[in-house]
Amino acid sequence: MTLFADLHTHSTASDGQYSPSELVSMAKAQGLEVLSLTDHDTIDGLDEALHAGEAVGLTVLPGIELSAKEYPNLHLLGYGFSSTASELTALCNNLRSMRENRKYRIIDFLKEKGVDIPLSEVEALAGGNIIARPHFAQVMVKHGYVSSNREAFDRYLDTEEYQRMDQFKIDAQTCIAAIKAAGGKVSLAHPYQLKLEDDKLEAFVQILVDDGLDAIECFYSRHTPEQTAYYLSLAKRYGLHVTGGSDFHGERVKPDIALGKLNLNLELDWLFDRGTK
Secondary structure (H helix, E strand, O other): OEEEEEEEEOOOOOOOOOOHHHHHHHHHHOOOOEEEEOOEOOOOOHHHHHHHHHHHOOEEEEEEEEEEOOOOOEEEEEEOOOOOOHHHHHHHHHHHHHHHHHHHHHHHHHHHOOOOOOHHHHHHHHOOOOOOHHHHHHHHHHOOOOOOHHHHHHHHHOOHHHHHHOOOOEOHHHHHHHHHHOOOEEEEOOHHHHOOOHHHHHHHHHHHHHHOOOEEEEEEOOOOHHHHHHHHHHHHHOOOEEEEEOOEOOOOOOOOOOOOOEEEEOOHHHHOOOOOO
């Protein structure tokens, strides 16, 4: 079945600009039929999104984006799981605690680079939710250390030196196991961000498949046509499903990424058998 969908979005529950209900309203107004809220390392926004979807007649697929430690920017998308699953909830709680400790390391790291911003402003921007790098980036822009969130990442928050410091993540196998134990499905997010040559990426996909990977996010806002074609070929080669999404955070966070309206061939018996319950 072909549906207009965006299966990769973020809300204020992590580092997005809009609340879960605002995001649902935007998706409905844009003509989407399916939306997945995939906040970083948390499922706190899902109940609000699901209720908002019911109110406006939009299918909301429970989702999450987990960070794994094997590579910088290795993210795994979970879909259609039970939000009451204890193993996934425990993992999210553990990750939240790790992020709470990380915020002090990030502040110290930035001070070493001559960037002195108040942690209180970062925390206020997060509003009691998960604290993520875009919160730091926005405060850095506010204080004039960088001109954009992208510059904050390029110069400070996504460098090799930063990645060596940022060691709060868990392994991909644990992420996959937690999502699967909750009855969910797992997709490899934006594989281009791994910055691996094709043969190394394929070898890593093989490892993830052995661990239970179900899909690859072939369609993504920053994939080139050539990358999309290669990821589609990988999915076919390893019998994986295909997912797609924008990675929408809001124009204040990622001004170059709009909410997507992808014409996806979604296999409802795969993605939605548990996700709407």
